[in-house]
Amino acid sequence: MLIEVVSGALLLALVYLAVRVAVLSGVAGTGMVKERYLLVVAHPDDECMFFGPFLSKATEHRKSVKIGEVEPVVVVMCTSGGRGGDRCVRKREAKKAVEEIGAAVVFLEEEDGELDAKKSTVEKIKKIHRETGRTRIVTFDAGGVSGHPDHKACFEISRKVCREVGDGYLYALSSISLVEKYWVGPLGAKGEVVLKNSIRQSVACRRQMGQYKSQLLWFRYAYIAFSTYMDVNVFRKVMG
Numbered sequence: 271m272l273i274e275v276v277s278g279a280l281l282l283a284l285v286y287l288a289v290r291v292a293v294l295s296g297v298a299g300t301g302m303v304k305e306r307y308l309l310v311v312a313h314p315d316d317e318c319m320f321f322g323p324f325l326s327k328a329t330e331h332r333k334s335v336k337i338g339e340v341e342p343v344v345v346v347m348c349t350s351g352g353r354g355g356d357r358c359v360r361k362r363e364a365k366k367a368v369e370e371i372g373a374a375v376v377f378l379e380e381e382d383g384e385l386d387a388k389k390s391t392v393e394k395i396k397k398i399h400r401e402t403g404r405t406r407i408v409t410f411d412a413g414g415v416s417g418h419p420d421h422k423a424c425f426e427i428s429r430k431v432c433r434e435v436g437d438g439y440l441y442a443l444s445s446i447s448l449v450e451k452y453w454v455g456p457l458g459a460k461g462e463v464v465l466k467n468s469i470r471q472s473v474a475c476r477r478q479m480g481q482y483k484s485q486l487l488w489f490r491y492a493y494i495a496f497s498t499y500m501d502v503n504v505f506r507k508v509m510g
């Protein structure tokens with residue numbers, strides 16, 4: 271009986287892996303334009319959990335950037351994640367994680383769990399957008415990717431910022447189904463920008479989550495192991 275259960279589990283694992291590798295390897299990346307990006311997220315670790323391929327591609331030429339030149343990506347973290355742990359610890363982890371990949375981070379200190387597109391938040395991001403000379407805004411889509419209300423608010427906030435800065439460009443990370451998220455990746459990958467990590471970059475993205483020690487509960491390990499957001503990001507242009 272035990273042998274049957276073990277061999278059944280092994281067979282399922284093999285089928286899971288074979289289908290995952292076959293489908294993901296068929297996804298063709300489109301590459302991305304070298305621009306100065308503003309990534310708007312809700313919580314420390316969002317950038318790593320959902321936008322890994324984007325960050326890999328946007329910062330891969332970072333080594334050739336001279337001291338004093340602008341960062342390719344500025345990450346705006348709207349909250350400091352107070353509902354998921356100590357804010358100071360989470361900010362410290364985020365700073366280390368983001369700076370290690372060659373980007374900069376700014377914290378807005380909005381209330382975790384209560385993020386909305388109020389005027390003061392929009393104004394703060396407009397100021398960062400202007401002062402850091404950003405040319406593209408990247409964030410979650412209207413569905414928030416995981417459905418979190420703070421993620422959905424990031425989309426609304428970014429849309430307002432984009433509209434008000436005049437010549438703004440806004441790209442939204444496509445929400446995908448659970449099967450796509452934990453198994454086969456975005457099917458069809460019909461977005462305007464498809465960013466696909468190399469194997470080395472996929473491993474680096476997963477290792478990057480190690481900076482968020484306070485968040486490494488058992489289910490996070492499962493997410494890190496299986497989430498296809500660590501391998502492929504599909505973006506749609508919303509404005510610009």
Ligand SMILES: [Zn+2]
Nearest residue numbers: 312313316418
């Ligand atoms: Zn989040």
